[in-house]
Amino acid sequence: MDCFHETKGAKCAFFITTKSLLFFILLCFKLNQQLKKYPELGQFTIMKHVYIIHGYQAVPEDHWFPWLEQQIQHTGAHAERVFLADSTHPDAQVWQECLSAQCTILNENTIIVAHSLGCLSSLNFLSQALQNSSIAAGIFVSGFTEKLKALPELDAFIASQKVDDKLLRQQIARRYVFLSTNDAFVPPPLTLRFAHGLNAQIFEIKQAGHFMQQDGYAAFPQLWEVLRPLLADS
Numbered sequence: 538m539d540c541f542h543e544t545k546g547a548k549c550a551f552f553i554t555t556k557s558l559l560f561f562i563l564l565c566f567k568l569n570q571q572l573k574k575y576p577e578l579g580q581f582t583i584m585k586h587v588y589i590i591h592g593y594q595a596v597p598e599d600h601w602f603p604w605l606e607q608q609i610q611h612t613g614a615h616a617e618r619v620f621l622a623d624s625t626h627p628d629a630q631v632w633q634e635c636l637s638a639q640c641t642i643l644n645e646n647t648i649i650v651a652h653s654l655g656c657l658s659s660l661n662f663l664s665q666a667l668q669n670s671s672i673a674a675g676i677f678v679s680g681f682t683e684k685l686k687a688l689p690e691l692d693a694f695i696a697s698q699k700v701d702d703k704l705l706r707q708q709i710a711r712r713y714v715f716l717s718t719n720d721a722f723v724p725p726p727l728t729l730r731f732a733h734g735l736n737a738q739i740f741e742i743k744q745a746g747h748f749m750q751q752d753g754y755a756a757f758p759q760l761w762e763v764l765r766p767l768l769a770d771s
Contacts, residue, residue, distance in 0.1 A: 585614040585673065585768045586642045592653025592679075593691065594625050600750045601757035605650065608761055614768045627654065629661075629697045636662040645710070647672040648767055650760070652748065653723065654691065656680030656731070657698050664701040667708035674711040674767050676760060678748050679723045680731040687722045702734040712737035713763055717745035717752075 587609050589602050597603075597618035609616035619639045621632045636658065640649075643666055651659040656677040663675075682700055684692050706712070714732035716725050718741060725741075732739045742759060746752030 583646050585646050585648060585770075587614060587616045587648045587650060587764070587768075588640050589616060589618045590636070590649065590651040590655040590659050591619070591621060591624065592651075592655040593627060593688070595652070595655075595749075596620070596624060600652070600748070601754050601760070602652075604756045605761065605764075609764070609768065612765070612768050621655065621658070627658075627691075627694055629658070629694045632658045633662055637666070640666070643667065643670050643672055645671060645673055648764070649675045649709075650678075650764065651675070651680070652678045653680075654694070657682055657695065657700070660700045660705060661698040663709070664699060664704060667704065671708040671710060673770070674713070675705075675709045675735075675737075676713045676715070676764060677731070677735075677737070678715045678757075678760065679717065679720055679728060680714055681723045681727040682731055682734065683727050685722060685727070700734070706736050709735070711767065713740065714738070715740045715742060715745075715748065715760060717742050717748060719744050720747050722747050 589597070589605055591597055591599060591602060597620055602618050606616040606618055617639070619636065621627065621635045623631070640662070643663075649659055649663070649672065657680065659675075659677075660680075660682070663672075682695070682698070684695050712735045714728060714735070714737040716723075716728035716732070716739065718725060720728070729739070740759060740763070742748075745754065748754045748757065
């Protein structure tokens with residue numbers, strides 16, 4: 538009798554296992570048919586995360602920053618405008634704390650877009666934050682690492698920043714720099730040296746001022762043309 542029950546139980550277990558296996562095979566077959574019909578279902582896209590970082594005497598609502606955020610969000614990627622405290626009287630250490638608190642996702646899907654003094658502050662931050670990680674790209678507008686004759690009040694701030702060009706070249710996969718031929722605050726040679734330190738691709742824009750709203754830059758289509766393909770990369 539016990540033997541009968543054991544044999545019956547074994548047959549039942551075998552039947553259930555076989556039925557489950559057949560169901561799994563059928564499910565895989567149907568999934569394969571769907572993937573052939575709709576190949577896009579098999580594509581896995583990781584969302585890019587873009588930080589937009591303003592500069593001296595600016596806030597996240599200024600210039601082309603809101604416009605760029607909107608363009609990025611329309612693609613499905615995530616954009617965040619970073620707030621740097623008291624930008625009319627910037628404190629280098631406070632700005633580093635702001636960047637550390639807000640730029641918390643730093644990986645191969647992260648892109649940094651920075652303007653003016655925000656470029657220098659970002660590079661100082663990334664020189665520490667990217668010791669053991671890397672990001673997809675950095676786009677820097679009117680960047681500089683040297684003191685500015687037009688803005689001597691920033692001398693102490695600029696002198697305090699430590700930029701590790703070698704590390705940044707290694708840990709930022711793609712690097713781009715925009716400069717204007719008539720920037721009244723950051724002379725083009727300073728931005729060229731900034732770009733050469735990063736071994737960045739340079740985009741020279743004629744008569745663009747300091748890429749501010751009063752220079753006609755409430756939108757920045759040239760930058761978007763560079764950024765848009767980066768958002769599609771997986």
